[in-house]
Amino acid sequence: MKEHPSKSETGSSLVDYEIIKWHFYIAIGYFFLAILAGLTYSLQFLQKYPFPGVSFLSPGRVRMVHTQSVAYAWLANGIFATLYYMIPKLTGFPVLSRKFSRVLFVVYNALVVATVVMILAGLAQGLEWAETPQILDPFVAVAVVLLVINLMAPVIKSRAQTMYVSLWYIVAGLIWTPLVYVMGNFLPQYVFPGTSGATISSMYIHDLVGLFVTPMGIAMAYYIVPVAMKRPLYSHALSIIGFWGLAFFYPMNSAHHYLFSPIPMWTQYASIVASIGVHVVVYTVVFNILATMASDWKQLVNNLPLRWILFGTIAYLLTCIQCAVQVTLSAQTIIHFTDWVVGHAHFVLLGVFSFWITGWMYYLLPRIWGVPWYSNTLARWHFWLLAIGVSIMQIDLLAAGVVQGLMWKSLSPFIDSVAASMPFWWTRTLSGIAILVGEGCFLTNFYLTWQESRGPRAQAAMGVEATA
Amino acid sequence: MNGKVIEKFSGIFLIAGLFLFVIAVITLAIVPVMMIDKIQPTAGIPQEIPDVMKAEFDSHEAYQAALFRGRDIYIAEGCWHCHSQYVRPTGNENLRYGPVSTPAEYQNNLHLPQLFGTRRVGPDLSREAGKKSNDWHYAHLYKPTSVVPQSVMPEYPWLFTTGNGAPLLGEDGEVVEDEQGNTVFEQIPIPTDDAKAVVAYLQWLGYEAQNRQETQHDFDGVIMPPVE
Numbered sequence: 001m002k003e004h005p006s007k008s009e010t011g012s013s014l015v016d017y018e019i020i021k022w023h024f025y026i027a028i029g030y031f032f033l034a035i036l037a038g039l040t041y042s043l044q045f046l047q048k049y050p051f052p053g054v055s056f057l058s059p060g061r062v063r064m065v066h067t068q069s070v071a072y073a074w075l076a077n078g079i080f081a082t083l084y085y086m087i088p089k090l091t092g093f094p095v096l097s098r099k100f101s102r103v104l105f106v107v108y109n110a111l112v113v114a115t116v117v118m119i120l121a122g123l124a125q126g127l128e129w130a131e132t133p134q135i136l137d138p139f140v141a142v143a144v145v146l147l148v149i150n151l152m153a154p155v156i157k158s159r160a161q162t163m164y165v166s167l168w169y170i171v172a173g174l175i176w177t178p179l180v181y182v183m184g185n186f187l188p189q190y191v192f193p194g195t196s197g198a199t200i201s202s203m204y205i206h207d208l209v210g211l212f213v214t215p216m217g218i219a220m221a222y223y224i225v226p227v228a229m230k231r232p233l234y235s236h237a238l239s240i241i242g243f244w245g246l247a248f249f250y251p252m253n254s255a256h257h258y259l260f261s262p263i264p265m266w267t268q269y270a271s272i273v274a275s276i277g278v279h280v281v282v283y284t285v286v287f288n289i290l291a292t293m294a295s296d297w298k299q300l301v302n303n304l305p306l307r308w309i310l311f312g313t314i315a316y317l318l319t320c321i322q323c324a325v326q327v328t329l330s331a332q333t334i335i336h337f338t339d340w341v342v343g344h345a346h347f348v349l350l351g352v353f354s355f356w357i358t359g360w361m362y363y364l365l366p367r368i369w370g371v372p373w374y375s376n377t378l379a380r381w382h383f384w385l386l387a388i389g390v391s392i393m394q395i396d397l398l399a400a401g402v403v404q405g406l407m408w409k410s411l412s413p414f415i416d417s418v419a420a421s422m423p424f425w426w427t428r429t430l431s432g433i434a435i436l437v438g439e440g441c442f443l444t445n446f447y448l449t450w451q452e453s454r455g456p457r458a459q460a461a462m463g464v465e466a467t468a
Numbered sequence: 469m470n471g472k473v474i475e476k477f478s479g480i481f482l483i484a485g486l487f488l489f490v491i492a493v494i495t496l497a498i499v500p501v502m503m504i505d506k507i508q509p510t511a512g513i514p515q516e517i518p519d520v521m522k523a524e525f526d527s528h529e530a531y532q533a534a535l536f537r538g539r540d541i542y543i544a545e546g547c548w549h550c551h552s553q554y555v556r557p558t559g560n561e562n563l564r565y566g567p568v569s570t571p572a573e574y575q576n577n578l579h580l581p582q583l584f585g586t587r588r589v590g591p592d593l594s595r596e597a598g599k600k601s602n603d604w605h606y607a608h609l610y611k612p613t614s615v616v617p618q619s620v621m622p623e624y625p626w627l628f629t630t631g632n633g634a635p636l637l638g639e640d641g642e643v644v645e646d647e648q649g650n651t652v653f654e655q656i657p658i659p660t661d662d663a664k665a666v667v668a669y670l671q672w673l674g675y676e677a678q679n680r681q682e683t684q685h686d687f688d689g690v691i692m693p694p695v696e
Contacts, residue, residue, distance in 0.1 A: 045589075045620050047613070055626040060546030126543035126581045155477065168480050175485030183493065189581050194574025196501040197582035203497050205586075211489070240474060247484035251492030258584055260556035262571040267500045333558045337588040409559045414591045419618050 015088045017368045019101045023081035024361055026109055028446060030073035031354070033116075035439055037066040039432040045425040056120045064119045064131045070349055071129060071208065072140075073112045078357035079216045080108075083151055083170065085364060086223050090167045093154035100150050108143050111136055129205050130185050137185045144181055148174045165239040166219040172247060173215035180207040195262045202263070202271075203254035209348065210250035217353045218246075218285055220360055221309055225292050228306055228363055229299055234291035242284035249277040259332045275327040282320040289313050304379055308359030311387055315351035319344060334409065339424065340401025347394040350435070355386070358442075365446075369453035378445035385438025393431040400424035509575035511676040520598060520671050524664050531668060534661070538669025539578055541662055545624065552585035553594040553673065566595035566674060573677050578669075590621060595674035605667045606659050627666065631658035 043049050044059035051057040084101065088094050095101055115132045118124070124131040132140060152174055155167065163171070184204025188197035226233050233239065252274035255267045290313060293300065300306050322344060326335055335341065362379070366372050373379055400421055407417040473479035517531045525531040542548060554569040555561045562568050574582065600608075607614055610628055612621040633656035636644045644652040659667070 044622055047620060049622065053623055053625045058545060058624070059622045060549060061544075063549055064546055122544040124544055124546065126548060126583055128549075128586060159477075162475055163477065163480070168475070168484070171477065171480050172484045175481060176489060179489060183497075192501055193577060193580035194504075194582050195571040196504045196575075197580060198574075198584045199500050199504070200497050201582060201584075203493070244474065244484065247488045251489050252496055254492075254496050257586060258554075260558050261554050261584060262569050262574065264500045264503055264571075267496055270496060329558075336556070337552055337586070341586065405559070408561075408564070408588075411560055411564055414564075415616055415618050418589070418620055 014092070014094055015085055016095065016098050016101060019098070019105060020081045020084050020364065021368060022102075022105055023077045023084065024365060027074050027077035027081065027357070028361075028443065030069050030077060030112070032439055032443065034066055034069040034074050035432070035436050037062050037069065039429065039436055041066055042425065042429045042432055046422070046429060055122065061120050061122065061124070064124050065116050067129065068115055068119065068131055069112070071213075072115065072132070073109075075213055075349065075353055075357065077109070078354075078360070079213070079220075080105075080147070082220050082223075082357070082360050082364075083216065086166055086219065087151055087154050087170060090164050090170075090223075091154040091158035093157045096150045096153035100146075104143060104147050104150060107139075108147070111140050111143060125185075125189065127185065127188055127201055127204070129208050130201075132185070134185075134189060137189075141178065141182055141185070144178045148178055164222075165233070165236075165243065166223040168243050169215040169219035169222070169246075172243075173212060173219070176207065176211035176215070176251075180204060180211050184208070198258050198261060199255065199263050199267065202257040203251075205257050206253045207251060210246075210253060213349070213353055214250065215246065217312075217356050218242075220356050221285075221289055221313060224305065224360060224363060225289055225309060228303060228309075229293065229296055231292055231295045234288050234295070238284045238288045242281050242288065245277070245280040245284065249274045249281065253278065256327050259327075259329060259336060272327050272329070276324050278320060279324055282317060286313055286317045304373070304376075304383075305359040305363035307383060308355045308362060311383075312352045312355035312359065315347055315355065315390075319347050319352060322347075334405035335401045336405075337408075338401035338404040339397040339421070339428075340405070343394045343397025343401065346397070347390060350386075351390045351394065358386075366449065369449065371449060371453045373445060374448035374452055375445050378441045382438050382442040382445065385434050385441065389431045389434035389438060392434070393428055396424050396427040396431065400428075504571050504575070507572045507575060509572055510570070511573040512576040513578065514672070514675060518597070518671060518675055520602060521668050524602070524668065534665040534668040535578060535672055537662065538665035538667070538672075539583075541627075541666050542583070542669060543581075548583040548585045550585075550587060550589035550621070551591065551593045552588050553583050553592065554585075555592060555594055561592070565592050567677055569594060569677075578672070590619075593670065593673050595677065597671050597673055597675040602667050602671070605670055606663060609663060609666065610657050624663075625657070627660055627663035628657035629660055630655050632656075 040050065040057075041059050041062045049059060084095065111132075114136055118133045118136070119131060123133045123135075125134050125137070130137075152171070155163075155171055183200065184207070188201045188204070192200060222233065222239065225231075253271055255261075255263050255271035256275050259268050259272070261268075289309075293306070293310060300310060325331055326340065326344065362373070403420055403424070404417045407420060408414070474483070513532055513535060517525055517528060521531060525534065555565045555567065557568045604615060606628075608616070608619075608621075609624045611623045611625075612619040613623075632653035634654050636652045636654045638644045646652055
């Protein structure tokens with residue numbers, strides 16, 4: 001594992017830096033779109049929606065654009081970018097074909113754009129986290145399978161006998177992802193109605209995060225911490241326990257999204273037990289990463305990428321402790337159906353995985369461009385606005401959830417719980433604005449650095465022609 | 469460390485990637501699905517048009533088509549992201565909404581795909597049938613704050629057209645007439661077939677469950693924990 005693509009390396013054939021750039025660039029754009037959609041949607045809760053009565057900007061549709069662009073556009077593209085870097089580096093072989101990578105990039109993102117347009121046109125599918133219109137589902141499934149083939153080729157070619165821990169997560173994640181996608185998008189849509197459909201749908205909701213985003217995210221964290229710090233991983237044994245814990249417990253978490261529903265109660269109990277079992281995974285992973293960092297804490301003061309990874313790791317620990325509490329039936333009585341769950345989802349996908357991907361961008365992009373980040377001040381604002389924004393949003397929505405749940409149980413009129421939520425919803429929108437401004441700082445910094453990388457001096461330093 | 473199966477490609481690919489995943493799917497998806505499939509459905513499309521919708525539809529076919537059209541709009545507009553469709557045996561929900569949900573009532577094609585939902589910004593709708601009048605629903609869909617001032621529900625004016633309401637009255641209290649001597653009517657929103665379809669669907673949700681006594685959740689020897 002070399003940590004720095006030197007001059008010769010950017011020109012070498014192992015890692016395709018062009019495709020990494022494409023995926024990162026489009027991911028940043030989608031992230032901005034996702035935040036904008038979420039913020040716009042949140043205004044509906046304040047009775048201040050800017051486009052009332054416009055069908056294709058109806059809040060219900062904008063909400064689906066928000067969640068779909070977070071999962072399939074921002075996180076997926078960010079993950080693909082890091083996979084195109086990690087897999088060749090860890091195996092010593094390039095992906096199947098560079099041309100294929102580029103075709104897949106275009107196809108996948110065309111599908112994402114089509115999804116957004118069709119949802120706004122009122123053609124969404126009625127399955128949570130799977131709102132991609134039914135007609136696009138087969139194409140997405142094929143694109144995902146082809147991506148897996150492209151990315152799995154170097155692993156198979158290398159005939160690796162012992163693989164670094166990141167690669168375990170990547171291999172398993174690459175198998176799970178297409179299986180999960182096909183299961184969750186077709187069975188509950190066409191075959192199983194009602195409660196049966198919900199049983200499978202809940203498995204999809206959980207597995208999209210648990211078996212695609214989580215393993216890839218953990219692979220990213222396990223890769224970048226030792227590389228950026230130039231320190232060995234703290235414990236190999238812990239990483240084995242963590243990986244196998246994930247493989248065993250995560251797929252069984254499913255029904256915890258529909259607790260107290262008509263799904264057979266033993267299925268719900270099993271999913272609760274498995275959800276608590278996830279702690280094995282979380283504690284080993286978090287301890288391993290933090291212990292690696294602890295070998296040289298001083299580096300964290302000035303190391304920009306590591307700061308993002310550290311926040312994400314602590315957020316990961318907090319959300320998972322939260323998970324074990326909220327998954328119990330006593331807690332579900334109050335917090336199910338409330339904003340608590342929304343807060344949890346934001347802390348997981350924004351506080352953990354978005355932070356890890358952003359840390360990777362801070363690490364990799366200047367090395368690909370050959371210039372350092374244009375402004376450290378903007379980078380600092382970016383970090384603190386997002387960190388404070390997501391923390392406030394989380395605390396705010398957890399509190400809102402408890403208030404809503406208790407008011408429902410008290411049998412006061414439903415609309416009273418809406419009125420009581422107003423201050424919380426205002427705070428949520430304000431924290432969203434902080435996140436938008438933070439991401440604006442990043443976009444500015446990104447653009448200025450990118451421009452500098454195209455300047456004559458940077459090109460000379462890179463020793464390449466100004467063809468990019 | 470070399471050679472341990474749990475660190476090799478084959479072990480990770482076959483055991484973690486395929487085997488454990490398939491085990492989870494079988495135990496926590498396929499087995500419960502087989503159990504649920506054995507249950508006799510209790511709800512479906514009513515044999516007759518419910519009284520509340522009789523004035524809106526001429527034939528049972530039209531009513532049946534409207535139920536599915538209404539369900540599709542309910543999906544497309546994302547209604548199900550803010551309104552759940554099951555009553556839990558906890559949190560006093562049976563007192564607020566009605567009988568606790570059972571698996572049997574969801575075994576029909578209007579619940580394909582299922583719309584259980586995971587969030588309640590607005591109330592649960594699985595026992596909505598008959599709670600409000602059709603006119604209330606039309607007004608509420610057109611502009612929710614006109615009937616519930618504090619509502620945060622979006623408005624859906626594209627489910628309505630403009631048409632003739634009552635005759636327009638002048639300042640003198642007389643009916644206004646235009647130059648040709650025709651009566652002038654007040655222009656008001658008129659529900660389209662889509663709005664009727666959505667209301668038919670809302671008035672169907674829980675239609676049968678409400679006329680049912682049994683609330684216990686019992687099948688294949690599995691009994692829900694007691695209601696608090």
